[in-house]
Amino acid sequence: MITFTAYMIAEFHDYLRSRVELRDTDLMRISSHAVQMDLRRNQFLFSEGDVCRHKAFIVSGILRTFATRADGSEHILQFSQERTWAIDAESYDNQIPSRYNIAAVEQSQLLLWSKVDFDQLLSEIPALKSFAERLISRAIYNGRDRLLSALSASPEEKYNDFVRDYPSLIQRLPLRMIAAYLGISMKTLTRIRRAQISALK
């Protein structure tokens, strides 16, 4: 168990070191507040109506952020893979019930920070704060691109863009989740993939 956590912390340090200039003491301080969490496939980090209490860093696995509509249909806003973060910002920032769910697509290992602890770290470590701001900015840019794609791209373009942007994800996701992410029907997705496969033959 100790060894396992040590490996996760090492992964996290490696991730942070490659992106932010931090003193070793700061790095240790950040990870000393982290708690380990393992999720089984399909297990929830939190559900709609819960408060998103933690910032989650994904050491291994894939999480999906999704909403369910009254008709039971599932709509995936985001996949979060290794070395990225998963959070519902609105719920986390304001500690209010979330309108979304975050659950594991496959078995996943996470590091979690409570908001109190992470806020404290942000106020004490300016380099971490500016790194967090960069991540937030990138979330805005990506959100905008994804919205434009949802508004304007054809189903074929959506699928091709997804394959281009997430080549390593495509093998690991059930088809129904790809469809729920792209906002197209299973029937359309199957047709697109079949056409591409026969074009390759």
Place this chain on the structure above:
Amino acid sequence: MITFTAYMIAEFHDYLRSRVELRDTDLMRISSHAVQMDLRRNQFLFSEGDVCRHKAFIVSGILRTFATRADGSEHILQFSQERTWAIDAESYDNQIPSRYNIAAVEQSQLLLWSKVDFDQLLSEIPALKSFAERLISRAIYNGRDRLLSALSASPEEKYNDFVRDYPSLIQRLPLRMIAAYLGISMKTLTRIRRAQISALK
């Protein structure tokens, strides 16, 4: 001309005062860096390929942020009305060419700050900095809601949500822009509106 600018500054002060606790000296310092700009209907603040050099506050009027696809179709990511800000964050933050356009829907009056000046103000005035962070957070929350709507809502739901969220905008926008914002065809939009009007009779 002087009076006109004074009116715009007064509007801006009123906006800021109602949202942030600022000393009068800070308020004056912020507005002293603003430059006035008037846009005619359909005039561009900047076009795709330009760098978004300014943060723009809208005193009066409506701006739209949009992208055009290769087939010439226009897709509107956002409308920005009085007392909100218009910016392409990715282009502005990194001073790189934008992939979007921002143009006036109707005659509009703006206050502009260069990035250098605004960054300076942010670093000098902590209350302005935390207000800016709140605006950024809200942009993320709204972006997420808009994405979910684009992925999952029916054309009727999209239209009804828009009418509910922007009752004052609906009268001021050409139908083709509402369609380009909702990601539905003009034909579908006309059908929805006609059905609602006959239901009222």
